[in-house]
Amino acid sequence: MTQASAPDHVTVTIPVEGGDLPVRLYLPEGGRGPGLMLVQEIFGVSRYIADRARALAALGYVVAVPELYWRLGLAATTEEGSIEEVLGAGMAASAELGLDRAVDDVVTTLEWLPGCPEIADAGEPGGSNVGIIGFCFGGGVAFAATARLDRTDLPVALVSYYGSALPALTDQAERVRVPSLHHWGRADAFIAADVQESVREQLGRDGVEWFSYDGANHAFDNPHPAFHHADASRLAWERTTDFLRRHLPVS
Template sequence: MHNLTRPDGTEPEDLLLSRRAVTSMFFAGYAVTALSAEAAPIVTPADGLTGEEVHISNGTPTGLPAFVARPTGKSRHATIVVVNEIFGIHDYIKDICRRLARLGYAAVAPDFFYRSGVNLPALSDMAEIRAIVAQAGEAQVDGDLRAATAWIAAQRFSKPKAIGVTGFCWGGLVTWRAAMTNPDVRAGVAWYGQLKTVIPRAGELKAPVLGLYGGKDKGIPAEDVRAMGAALDATGKTGSSIHLYPGAEHGFHADYRPSYDAAAAADGWARMLAFFKSNGVA
Protein backbone atom coordinates (compact mmCIF):
# COMPACT_ATOMS: atom_id res chain seq x y z
CA MET A 1 0.00 0.00 0.00
CA HIS A 2 1.37 3.42 -0.93
CA ASN A 3 1.10 6.29 1.52
CA LEU A 4 -0.40 9.16 -0.47
CA THR A 5 -0.94 11.55 2.42
CA ARG A 6 1.48 14.41 3.05
CA PRO A 7 1.31 16.97 5.87
CA ASP A 8 1.38 19.70 3.22
CA GLY A 9 -1.17 18.05 0.94
CA THR A 10 -1.15 15.58 -1.95
CA GLU A 11 1.36 16.18 -4.72
CA PRO A 12 0.75 15.26 -8.41
CA GLU A 13 3.35 12.49 -8.28
CA ASP A 14 1.39 10.86 -5.47
CA LEU A 15 -1.54 10.42 -7.80
CA LEU A 16 0.82 8.99 -10.39
CA LEU A 17 1.99 6.40 -7.86
CA SER A 18 -1.56 5.29 -7.23
CA ARG A 19 -2.03 4.61 -10.93
CA ARG A 20 1.24 2.69 -11.01
CA ALA A 21 0.07 0.53 -8.15
CA VAL A 22 -2.94 -0.61 -10.17
CA THR A 23 -0.74 -1.84 -13.02
CA SER A 24 2.40 -2.90 -11.18
CA MET A 25 5.39 -3.99 -13.22
CA PHE A 26 6.31 -6.57 -10.60
CA PHE A 27 4.96 -9.91 -9.42
CA ALA A 28 2.49 -9.80 -6.52
CA GLY A 29 3.40 -12.62 -4.14
CA TYR A 30 6.46 -14.75 -3.44
CA ALA A 31 8.57 -16.75 -5.90
CA VAL A 32 6.44 -19.80 -6.63
CA THR A 33 9.21 -22.34 -6.93
CA ALA A 34 10.88 -21.47 -3.58
CA LEU A 35 7.89 -20.66 -1.36
CA SER A 36 7.57 -22.86 1.73
CA ALA A 37 4.08 -24.01 2.70
CA GLU A 38 4.97 -23.29 6.34
CA ALA A 39 6.48 -19.86 5.71
CA ALA A 40 5.31 -16.78 7.61
CA PRO A 41 7.21 -14.04 5.78
CA ILE A 42 7.87 -10.70 7.41
CA VAL A 43 5.51 -8.02 6.09
CA THR A 44 6.72 -4.48 6.73
CA PRO A 45 4.12 -1.69 7.06
CA ALA A 46 4.26 0.95 4.33
CA ASP A 47 2.86 3.83 6.35
CA GLY A 48 5.23 6.78 6.34
CA LEU A 49 6.95 5.43 3.22
CA THR A 50 6.80 6.38 -0.42
CA GLY A 51 6.83 3.46 -2.84
CA GLU A 52 7.15 3.76 -6.58
CA GLU A 53 8.08 1.89 -9.70
CA VAL A 54 10.42 3.64 -12.09
CA HIS A 55 12.29 3.14 -15.35
CA ILE A 56 15.99 4.01 -15.20
CA SER A 57 17.76 5.12 -18.36
CA ASN A 58 20.26 2.43 -19.39
CA GLY A 59 20.48 2.85 -23.15
CA THR A 60 17.58 0.50 -23.96
CA PRO A 61 14.20 1.57 -25.36
CA THR A 62 12.26 0.85 -22.17
CA GLY A 63 14.92 1.51 -19.54
CA LEU A 64 15.65 -0.57 -16.45
CA PRO A 65 12.55 -1.18 -14.28
CA ALA A 66 13.09 -0.76 -10.55
CA PHE A 67 11.11 -0.79 -7.31
CA VAL A 68 11.88 2.08 -4.92
CA ALA A 69 10.96 2.52 -1.25
CA ARG A 70 12.01 5.50 0.85
CA PRO A 71 10.82 7.61 3.76
CA THR A 72 8.14 10.08 2.72
CA GLY A 73 9.34 13.68 2.63
CA LYS A 74 11.99 15.85 1.05
CA SER A 75 15.06 14.77 3.04
CA ARG A 76 18.11 13.14 1.46
CA HIS A 77 18.96 9.58 2.46
CA ALA A 78 21.76 7.09 2.10
CA THR A 79 20.59 4.62 -0.55
CA ILE A 80 20.96 0.85 -0.82
CA VAL A 81 20.67 -1.01 -4.11
CA VAL A 82 18.97 -4.34 -3.36
CA VAL A 83 20.00 -7.07 -5.80
CA ASN A 84 17.58 -9.97 -6.05
CA GLU A 85 18.05 -13.73 -6.11
CA ILE A 86 17.48 -15.66 -9.33
CA PHE A 87 13.72 -15.30 -8.79
CA GLY A 88 13.55 -11.63 -9.74
CA ILE A 89 11.54 -8.90 -8.01
CA HIS A 90 8.80 -10.35 -5.81
CA ASP A 91 7.35 -9.60 -2.37
CA TYR A 92 10.44 -10.67 -0.41
CA ILE A 93 12.69 -8.24 -2.30
CA LYS A 94 10.10 -5.45 -2.08
CA ASP A 95 9.83 -6.03 1.66
CA ILE A 96 13.62 -5.83 2.05
CA CYS A 97 13.34 -2.38 0.45
CA ARG A 98 10.60 -1.35 2.88
CA ARG A 99 12.58 -2.64 5.87
CA LEU A 100 15.50 -0.45 4.85
CA ALA A 101 13.21 2.51 4.20
CA ARG A 102 11.75 2.24 7.70
CA LEU A 103 15.31 2.57 9.01
CA GLY A 104 15.80 5.83 7.11
CA TYR A 105 17.37 4.54 3.92
CA ALA A 106 16.13 4.81 0.38
CA ALA A 107 16.19 1.38 -1.29
CA VAL A 108 16.17 0.59 -5.01
CA ALA A 109 15.66 -2.90 -6.46
CA PRO A 110 16.33 -3.03 -10.23
CA ASP A 111 14.84 -5.82 -12.34
CA PHE A 112 17.96 -7.22 -13.98
CA PHE A 113 15.98 -9.89 -15.87
CA TYR A 114 13.40 -7.64 -17.51
CA ARG A 115 14.74 -8.19 -21.02
CA SER A 116 13.34 -11.73 -21.03
CA GLY A 117 9.79 -10.36 -20.89
CA VAL A 118 8.92 -13.22 -18.52
CA ASN A 119 7.28 -12.86 -15.11
CA LEU A 120 10.14 -14.74 -13.47
CA PRO A 121 8.75 -15.24 -9.90
CA ALA A 122 5.65 -16.91 -11.36
CA LEU A 123 7.66 -19.71 -12.97
CA SER A 124 7.74 -23.12 -11.29
CA ASP A 125 10.35 -24.77 -13.54
CA MET A 126 13.87 -24.19 -12.17
CA ALA A 127 15.45 -25.16 -15.49
CA GLU A 128 13.45 -22.43 -17.22
CA ILE A 129 14.39 -19.92 -14.52
CA ARG A 130 18.09 -20.75 -14.78
CA ALA A 131 18.00 -20.42 -18.56
CA ILE A 132 16.55 -16.90 -18.27
CA VAL A 133 19.04 -15.90 -15.58
CA ALA A 134 21.93 -17.17 -17.74
CA GLN A 135 20.94 -14.66 -20.44
CA ALA A 136 21.84 -11.81 -18.08
CA GLY A 137 25.58 -11.68 -18.69
CA GLU A 138 28.14 -10.10 -16.38
CA ALA A 139 28.78 -7.02 -18.52
CA GLN A 140 25.06 -6.38 -18.99
CA VAL A 141 24.26 -6.73 -15.29
CA ASP A 142 27.19 -4.62 -14.14
CA GLY A 143 26.22 -1.98 -16.70
CA ASP A 144 22.63 -1.94 -15.45
CA LEU A 145 23.87 -1.54 -11.89
CA ARG A 146 26.04 1.40 -12.92
CA ALA A 147 22.98 2.95 -14.58
CA ALA A 148 21.05 2.44 -11.34
CA THR A 149 23.69 4.06 -9.11
CA ALA A 150 24.08 6.99 -11.54
CA TRP A 151 20.30 7.49 -11.43
CA ILE A 152 20.31 7.31 -7.62
CA ALA A 153 23.09 9.90 -7.37
CA ALA A 154 20.96 12.32 -9.41
CA GLN A 155 17.80 11.97 -7.28
CA ARG A 156 16.67 14.60 -4.80
CA PHE A 157 16.04 11.89 -2.19
CA SER A 158 19.62 10.56 -2.21
CA LYS A 159 22.98 11.36 -0.67
CA PRO A 160 25.13 10.81 -3.78
CA LYS A 161 28.23 9.83 -1.79
CA ALA A 162 26.38 7.33 0.42
CA ILE A 163 25.34 4.48 -1.90
CA GLY A 164 25.64 0.85 -0.84
CA VAL A 165 24.71 -2.48 -2.42
CA THR A 166 23.36 -5.63 -0.85
CA GLY A 167 22.47 -8.78 -2.74
CA PHE A 168 21.15 -12.26 -2.07
CA CYS A 169 22.33 -15.49 -3.74
CA TRP A 170 22.75 -14.45 -7.41
CA GLY A 171 22.72 -10.89 -6.12
CA GLY A 172 25.50 -11.66 -3.67
CA LEU A 173 27.91 -12.31 -6.53
CA VAL A 174 26.71 -9.12 -8.23
CA THR A 175 27.51 -7.25 -5.00
CA TRP A 176 31.12 -8.48 -4.96
CA ARG A 177 31.57 -7.35 -8.57
CA ALA A 178 29.92 -3.98 -7.94
CA ALA A 179 32.49 -3.24 -5.24
CA MET A 180 35.20 -3.96 -7.83
CA THR A 181 33.82 -2.07 -10.82
CA ASN A 182 31.30 0.59 -9.74
CA PRO A 183 32.83 3.85 -8.47
CA ASP A 184 29.50 5.00 -6.98
CA VAL A 185 29.45 2.10 -4.49
CA ARG A 186 30.72 2.98 -1.00
CA ALA A 187 30.25 -0.51 0.53
CA GLY A 188 28.59 -3.85 -0.18
CA VAL A 189 27.06 -6.70 1.80
CA ALA A 190 26.87 -10.03 -0.03
CA TRP A 191 24.50 -12.69 1.29
CA TYR A 192 25.66 -16.18 0.20
CA GLY A 193 26.82 -15.15 -3.27
CA GLN A 194 28.96 -17.52 -5.34
CA LEU A 195 32.68 -16.92 -4.87
CA LYS A 196 34.65 -18.97 -7.40
CA THR A 197 34.87 -16.25 -10.04
CA VAL A 198 35.68 -13.42 -7.62
CA ILE A 199 38.27 -15.12 -5.39
CA PRO A 200 41.03 -14.43 -7.98
CA ARG A 201 39.76 -10.84 -8.23
CA ALA A 202 39.84 -9.97 -4.53
CA GLY A 203 42.60 -7.45 -5.15
CA GLU A 204 40.27 -5.48 -7.46
CA LEU A 205 37.95 -4.43 -4.63
CA LYS A 206 37.58 -0.66 -4.58
CA ALA A 207 34.95 -0.67 -1.80
CA PRO A 208 34.74 -2.93 1.26
CA VAL A 209 32.45 -5.95 1.26
CA LEU A 210 31.00 -8.00 4.10
CA GLY A 211 30.20 -11.56 3.03
CA LEU A 212 27.56 -13.51 4.98
CA TYR A 213 27.58 -17.28 4.38
CA GLY A 214 26.04 -20.49 5.68
CA GLY A 215 28.18 -23.40 6.82
CA LYS A 216 25.62 -25.89 5.48
CA ASP A 217 25.31 -24.24 2.07
CA LYS A 218 25.39 -27.13 -0.42
CA GLY A 219 26.09 -24.84 -3.37
CA ILE A 220 28.94 -22.77 -1.93
CA PRO A 221 31.64 -25.03 -0.44
CA ALA A 222 33.28 -24.03 2.83
CA GLU A 223 36.60 -24.21 0.96
CA ASP A 224 35.46 -21.31 -1.23
CA VAL A 225 34.52 -19.24 1.80
CA ARG A 226 37.90 -19.91 3.40
CA ALA A 227 39.67 -19.17 0.11
CA MET A 228 37.93 -15.81 -0.21
CA GLY A 229 38.91 -14.91 3.35
CA ALA A 230 42.50 -15.83 2.58
CA ALA A 231 42.43 -13.83 -0.66
CA LEU A 232 41.17 -10.75 1.18
CA ASP A 233 44.02 -11.08 3.66
CA ALA A 234 46.62 -11.72 0.98
CA THR A 235 45.60 -8.65 -1.04
CA GLY A 236 45.41 -6.35 1.97
CA LYS A 237 41.66 -5.79 1.76
CA THR A 238 41.38 -5.46 5.52
CA GLY A 239 38.12 -3.53 5.34
CA SER A 240 36.38 -6.56 3.83
CA SER A 241 35.54 -9.75 5.70
CA ILE A 242 33.52 -12.96 5.69
CA HIS A 243 31.22 -14.16 8.45
CA LEU A 244 30.16 -17.81 8.47
CA TYR A 245 27.06 -19.18 10.23
CA PRO A 246 27.96 -22.86 10.82
CA GLY A 247 24.40 -24.14 11.13
CA ALA A 248 22.82 -22.07 8.37
CA GLU A 249 21.90 -23.20 4.86
CA HIS A 250 21.89 -21.31 1.59
CA GLY A 251 19.14 -18.69 1.58
CA PHE A 252 19.08 -18.39 5.37
CA HIS A 253 17.77 -14.81 5.23
CA ALA A 254 14.85 -15.60 2.90
CA ASP A 255 11.88 -15.77 5.26
CA TYR A 256 9.61 -17.28 2.62
CA ARG A 257 11.87 -20.31 1.97
CA PRO A 258 12.37 -23.59 3.88
CA SER A 259 16.02 -22.63 4.46
CA TYR A 260 15.13 -19.59 6.59
CA ASP A 261 17.13 -19.34 9.81
CA ALA A 262 15.65 -16.57 11.98
CA ALA A 263 18.66 -16.25 14.29
CA ALA A 264 21.24 -16.12 11.50
CA ALA A 265 19.05 -13.76 9.47
CA ALA A 266 18.67 -11.33 12.38
CA ASP A 267 22.37 -11.40 13.20
CA GLY A 268 23.32 -10.90 9.56
CA TRP A 269 20.89 -7.98 9.24
CA ALA A 270 22.45 -6.30 12.29
CA ARG A 271 25.95 -6.86 10.92
CA MET A 272 24.89 -5.42 7.55
CA LEU A 273 23.52 -2.23 9.10
CA ALA A 274 26.63 -1.78 11.26
CA PHE A 275 28.89 -2.38 8.25
CA PHE A 276 27.10 0.21 6.12
CA LYS A 277 27.19 2.74 8.93
CA SER A 278 30.89 2.21 9.61
CA ASN A 279 31.65 2.71 5.91
CA GLY A 280 29.73 5.94 5.41
CA VAL A 281 26.49 4.54 3.99
CA ALA A 282 24.31 6.29 6.54
Protein backbone atom coordinates in the same frame (compact mmCIF):
# COMPACT_ATOMS: atom_id res chain seq x y z
CA MET B 1 12.69 9.28 -17.45
CA THR B 2 9.12 8.21 -16.69
CA GLN B 3 7.62 7.82 -13.26
CA ALA B 4 4.54 6.04 -11.90
CA SER B 5 3.10 5.80 -8.42
CA ALA B 6 2.83 2.60 -6.39
CA PRO B 7 1.58 2.01 -2.84
CA ASP B 8 4.98 1.88 -1.16
CA HIS B 9 7.43 2.83 -3.90
CA VAL B 10 7.82 4.77 -7.10
CA THR B 11 9.19 3.24 -10.27
CA VAL B 12 11.58 5.20 -12.45
CA THR B 13 13.04 4.08 -15.75
CA ILE B 14 16.70 4.56 -16.60
CA PRO B 15 17.96 4.40 -20.20
CA VAL B 16 20.36 1.50 -20.67
CA GLU B 17 21.60 -0.40 -23.68
CA GLY B 18 18.58 -1.97 -25.34
CA GLY B 19 15.81 -0.05 -23.61
CA ASP B 20 14.60 1.35 -20.31
CA LEU B 21 15.44 -0.35 -17.02
CA PRO B 22 12.68 -0.17 -14.37
CA VAL B 23 14.06 0.73 -10.94
CA ARG B 24 11.86 0.72 -7.85
CA LEU B 25 12.59 3.41 -5.28
CA TYR B 26 11.46 2.66 -1.73
CA LEU B 27 11.55 5.91 0.21
CA PRO B 28 12.11 6.51 3.93
CA GLU B 29 9.56 8.36 6.00
CA GLY B 30 11.22 11.71 5.43
CA GLY B 31 11.40 11.19 1.67
CA ARG B 32 15.19 11.61 1.47
CA GLY B 33 18.24 9.80 2.79
CA PRO B 34 21.44 8.01 1.82
CA GLY B 35 21.06 5.78 -1.23
CA LEU B 36 21.22 1.99 -1.00
CA MET B 37 20.98 -0.18 -4.08
CA LEU B 38 19.51 -3.63 -3.48
CA VAL B 39 20.37 -6.27 -6.08
CA GLN B 40 17.92 -9.15 -6.47
CA GLU B 41 18.49 -12.86 -5.97
CA ILE B 42 17.90 -15.36 -8.81
CA PHE B 43 14.15 -15.17 -8.23
CA GLY B 44 14.02 -11.52 -9.27
CA VAL B 45 12.33 -8.72 -7.34
CA SER B 46 10.28 -11.18 -5.33
CA ARG B 47 8.06 -10.54 -2.31
CA TYR B 48 11.08 -11.27 -0.12
CA ILE B 49 13.28 -8.72 -1.92
CA ALA B 50 10.50 -6.13 -1.70
CA ASP B 51 10.18 -6.81 2.03
CA ARG B 52 13.90 -6.32 2.53
CA ALA B 53 13.71 -3.06 0.58
CA ARG B 54 10.91 -1.83 2.85
CA ALA B 55 12.90 -2.78 5.94
CA LEU B 56 15.93 -0.84 4.71
CA ALA B 57 13.79 2.16 3.80
CA ALA B 58 12.38 2.08 7.34
CA LEU B 59 15.98 2.56 8.56
CA GLY B 60 16.17 5.82 6.61
CA TYR B 61 17.61 4.76 3.24
CA VAL B 62 16.38 5.51 -0.26
CA VAL B 63 16.42 1.94 -1.56
CA ALA B 64 16.78 1.44 -5.31
CA VAL B 65 15.85 -2.00 -6.66
CA PRO B 66 16.44 -2.53 -10.38
CA GLU B 67 14.20 -5.12 -12.03
CA LEU B 68 17.06 -6.91 -13.77
CA TYR B 69 14.76 -9.42 -15.48
CA TRP B 70 13.04 -6.66 -17.47
CA ARG B 71 14.89 -7.92 -20.54
CA LEU B 72 13.10 -11.24 -20.04
CA GLY B 73 9.73 -9.52 -19.75
CA LEU B 74 9.23 -10.09 -16.03
CA ALA B 75 10.05 -8.66 -12.61
CA ALA B 76 10.28 -11.98 -10.76
CA THR B 77 10.10 -15.69 -11.46
CA THR B 78 7.44 -17.94 -9.96
CA GLU B 79 7.21 -18.18 -6.19
CA GLU B 80 4.63 -20.98 -6.35
CA GLY B 81 5.05 -24.73 -6.74
CA SER B 82 7.61 -27.21 -5.51
CA ILE B 83 11.06 -26.10 -4.49
CA GLU B 84 12.42 -27.80 -7.61
CA GLU B 85 10.09 -25.72 -9.79
CA VAL B 86 10.91 -22.48 -7.95
CA LEU B 87 14.66 -23.11 -8.11
CA GLY B 88 14.51 -24.23 -11.73
CA ALA B 89 12.69 -21.08 -12.82
CA GLY B 90 15.11 -18.82 -10.95
CA MET B 91 18.23 -20.54 -12.21
CA ALA B 92 16.94 -20.54 -15.79
CA ALA B 93 16.18 -16.81 -15.66
CA SER B 94 19.55 -15.87 -14.16
CA ALA B 95 21.35 -17.99 -16.74
CA GLU B 96 19.38 -16.42 -19.60
CA LEU B 97 20.14 -12.91 -18.37
CA GLY B 98 23.79 -13.63 -17.60
CA LEU B 99 26.12 -12.02 -15.09
CA ASP B 100 27.68 -9.52 -17.48
CA ARG B 101 24.39 -7.98 -18.62
CA ALA B 102 23.20 -7.75 -15.01
CA VAL B 103 26.44 -6.01 -14.02
CA ASP B 104 26.03 -3.55 -16.90
CA ASP B 105 22.58 -2.52 -15.67
CA VAL B 106 23.68 -2.31 -12.04
CA VAL B 107 26.67 -0.12 -12.90
CA THR B 108 24.43 2.22 -14.90
CA THR B 109 22.02 2.46 -11.98
CA LEU B 110 24.82 3.09 -9.49
CA GLU B 111 26.15 5.93 -11.63
CA TRP B 112 22.65 7.41 -11.89
CA LEU B 113 21.78 7.21 -8.20
CA PRO B 114 23.94 10.04 -6.75
CA GLY B 115 22.01 12.51 -8.89
CA CYS B 116 18.62 11.21 -7.78
CA PRO B 117 16.87 14.12 -5.96
CA GLU B 118 15.82 11.85 -3.08
CA ILE B 119 19.43 11.00 -2.21
CA ALA B 120 20.76 13.15 0.63
CA ASP B 121 24.08 14.91 0.00
CA ALA B 122 27.22 13.08 1.01
CA GLY B 123 28.62 16.14 2.76
CA GLU B 124 31.85 16.04 0.75
CA PRO B 125 32.26 17.72 -2.65
CA GLY B 126 32.32 15.11 -5.39
CA GLY B 127 31.52 12.24 -3.03
CA SER B 128 28.55 9.92 -3.26
CA ASN B 129 26.20 8.77 -0.54
CA VAL B 130 25.28 5.42 -2.06
CA GLY B 131 25.91 1.86 -0.89
CA ILE B 132 25.02 -1.52 -2.38
CA ILE B 133 23.64 -4.79 -1.01
CA GLY B 134 23.00 -8.00 -2.93
CA PHE B 135 21.60 -11.44 -2.21
CA CYS B 136 22.72 -14.70 -3.87
CA PHE B 137 22.95 -13.86 -7.60
CA GLY B 138 22.79 -10.24 -6.55
CA GLY B 139 25.65 -10.65 -4.09
CA GLY B 140 27.97 -11.60 -6.94
CA VAL B 141 26.56 -8.91 -9.24
CA ALA B 142 27.05 -6.26 -6.52
CA PHE B 143 30.68 -7.34 -6.04
CA ALA B 144 31.39 -7.35 -9.79
CA ALA B 145 29.75 -3.94 -10.28
CA THR B 146 31.81 -2.47 -7.43
CA ALA B 147 34.97 -3.90 -9.01
CA ARG B 148 33.98 -2.54 -12.42
CA LEU B 149 33.66 0.98 -11.02
CA ASP B 150 36.97 0.63 -9.12
CA ARG B 151 36.29 3.66 -6.90
CA THR B 152 36.40 4.46 -3.21
CA ASP B 153 33.25 6.60 -3.22
CA LEU B 154 30.73 4.75 -5.41
CA PRO B 155 29.46 2.70 -3.83
CA VAL B 156 30.80 3.70 -0.42
CA ALA B 157 30.09 0.24 1.06
CA LEU B 158 29.17 -3.25 -0.13
CA VAL B 159 27.13 -5.99 1.57
CA SER B 160 27.04 -9.42 -0.09
CA TYR B 161 24.90 -12.29 1.13
CA TYR B 162 26.32 -15.63 -0.11
CA GLY B 163 27.37 -14.15 -3.46
CA SER B 164 27.06 -17.15 -5.74
CA ALA B 165 29.46 -15.86 -8.42
CA LEU B 166 32.18 -14.80 -5.97
CA PRO B 167 34.37 -17.90 -6.39
CA ALA B 168 34.80 -16.90 -10.05
CA LEU B 169 35.37 -13.21 -9.27
CA THR B 170 38.26 -13.25 -6.81
CA ASP B 171 40.66 -11.97 -9.48
CA GLN B 172 38.74 -8.69 -9.23
CA ALA B 173 39.17 -8.35 -5.47
CA GLU B 174 41.84 -5.65 -5.66
CA ARG B 175 39.39 -3.37 -7.47
CA VAL B 176 36.84 -3.59 -4.65
CA ARG B 177 38.30 -0.80 -2.56
CA VAL B 178 35.37 0.00 -0.28
CA PRO B 179 34.41 -1.54 3.08
CA SER B 180 32.61 -4.81 2.47
CA LEU B 181 30.60 -7.30 4.52
CA HIS B 182 30.08 -10.93 3.49
CA HIS B 183 27.65 -13.48 4.93
CA TRP B 184 27.91 -17.24 4.27
CA GLY B 185 26.23 -20.38 5.54
CA ARG B 186 28.58 -23.15 6.57
CA ALA B 187 26.05 -25.73 5.31
CA ASP B 188 25.74 -24.09 1.88
CA ALA B 189 24.79 -26.86 -0.55
CA PHE B 190 25.93 -24.85 -3.59
CA ILE B 191 29.24 -23.38 -2.42
CA ALA B 192 31.28 -25.78 -0.32
CA ALA B 193 32.98 -24.69 2.90
CA ASP B 194 36.48 -25.10 1.45
CA VAL B 195 35.54 -22.93 -1.54
CA GLN B 196 34.19 -20.29 0.81
CA GLU B 197 37.43 -20.36 2.78
CA SER B 198 39.45 -19.92 -0.42
CA VAL B 199 37.32 -16.90 -1.35
CA ARG B 200 37.76 -15.44 2.14
CA GLU B 201 41.53 -15.76 1.91
CA GLN B 202 41.62 -14.12 -1.54
CA LEU B 203 39.39 -11.26 -0.42
CA GLY B 204 41.29 -10.79 2.82
CA ARG B 205 42.35 -7.19 3.41
CA ASP B 206 41.58 -4.32 5.74
CA GLY B 207 37.95 -3.32 5.41
CA VAL B 208 36.58 -6.79 4.63
CA GLU B 209 34.25 -8.30 7.25
CA TRP B 210 33.33 -11.98 6.86
CA PHE B 211 30.83 -14.02 8.87
CA SER B 212 29.92 -17.70 8.57
CA TYR B 213 26.86 -19.27 10.19
CA ASP B 214 26.68 -22.82 11.49
CA GLY B 215 23.86 -24.93 10.08
CA ALA B 216 22.84 -22.30 7.53
CA ASN B 217 22.35 -23.28 3.90
CA HIS B 218 22.54 -21.08 0.82
CA ALA B 219 19.87 -18.32 0.75
CA PHE B 220 19.39 -18.63 4.52
CA ASP B 221 17.90 -15.13 4.71
CA ASN B 222 15.08 -16.03 2.31
CA PRO B 223 11.93 -16.88 4.33
CA HIS B 224 11.03 -19.85 2.11
CA PRO B 225 11.03 -22.93 4.39
CA ALA B 226 13.45 -24.74 2.09
CA PHE B 227 16.12 -22.10 2.70
CA HIS B 228 15.45 -20.14 5.85
CA HIS B 229 17.63 -20.34 8.95
CA ALA B 230 16.06 -18.07 11.55
CA ASP B 231 19.08 -17.59 13.81
CA ALA B 232 21.49 -16.93 10.94
CA SER B 233 19.03 -14.57 9.27
CA ARG B 234 18.50 -12.56 12.45
CA LEU B 235 22.18 -12.28 13.32
CA ALA B 236 23.24 -11.45 9.76
CA TRP B 237 20.61 -8.72 9.58
CA GLU B 238 21.80 -7.21 12.86
CA ARG B 239 25.36 -7.20 11.53
CA THR B 240 24.20 -5.73 8.22
CA THR B 241 22.34 -2.84 9.82
CA ASP B 242 25.29 -2.14 12.14
CA PHE B 243 27.69 -2.16 9.16
CA LEU B 244 25.45 0.25 7.25
CA ARG B 245 25.18 2.57 10.24
CA ARG B 246 28.97 2.74 10.40
CA HIS B 247 29.69 3.19 6.70
CA LEU B 248 26.50 4.76 5.34
CA PRO B 249 25.05 6.64 8.31
CA VAL B 250 21.57 8.11 8.30
CA SER B 251 21.50 11.64 9.69
